[in-house]
Amino acid sequence: MAIGIWIFGQLADKYGRWRIFLVYQAGAAVMVLFYARLEDPLSMLLTGAVMGVFVNGMIGGYGALISELYPPQARATAQNVLFNIGRGVGGFGPLIVGAIAYSYSFSAAIALLASIYVLAMLATILLLPQDKGRNNELETVLKPTD
Template sequence: AYLSDAIGRKWTFMWSAIGSFIIILIYMFAPMDNTTLLFAGIPLFTIFLMKFPPMGPFMTELYPTGVRGTAQGFCYNAGRAIGSFLPAIVGFVSQSLPLGATIALFSAFASAIMIVMLLLLPETRGRSLASLDEINPAEGASVAPFS
């Protein structure tokens, strides 16, 4: 969380996506014995997991209070639902490609999606939550989930 406060939410996500992909390529294709694989996993998971601490603040700073819980819940669970299909898809694809190549392919795809989405979303570091509630919806519209 400190890193996302220092360099921004988007940059933390961006470095995590790019770094994870590069390290996964090394991890999948470099010839390593079991001990080397074990120690190579430390930077992989450190960089991979650095995207999770800023996720809560990032989503909180994206939505006004009236829809924040619903929007965060939808985003988290839509991601989980889509991600639940990937192990089966990796299994099917690995019938025609080596498993390492399949994992690298899906990692590249996931990293690319993350980078494209980050380019479309605003930086939220330092954003006031009160300023989100000052957004005036169109006349007659409501930002509350139920009116």
């Protein structure tokens, strides 16, 4: 996970966060589908590390994205709400995946997981701005208060 965050940051600085979010989301969707087909424990261990790079590495861009999308006065609240809602919803993941696997099939449950990343890609394309550094952070921090 930590390596994925570091790699995300390096790539985002070089190529832009918007593109790297799309790469990581596509990588996560592919890795979830690939990982679900593995049976050998060593393969699962090694592939799980690669999957973690994509699935968990995106967190490396969330803070900067929040800084671009929200004014300084609302950033802490925005980060707290977004991260904790994500954790709260994610906590139901094993229950939902288990229920779908039990009621339908394991393949359907894995397809649902992969489709979440495809949905995230659509949200990135349609909702996130592509311009890097819309808010000038240094100017905001150094601006004298009256």
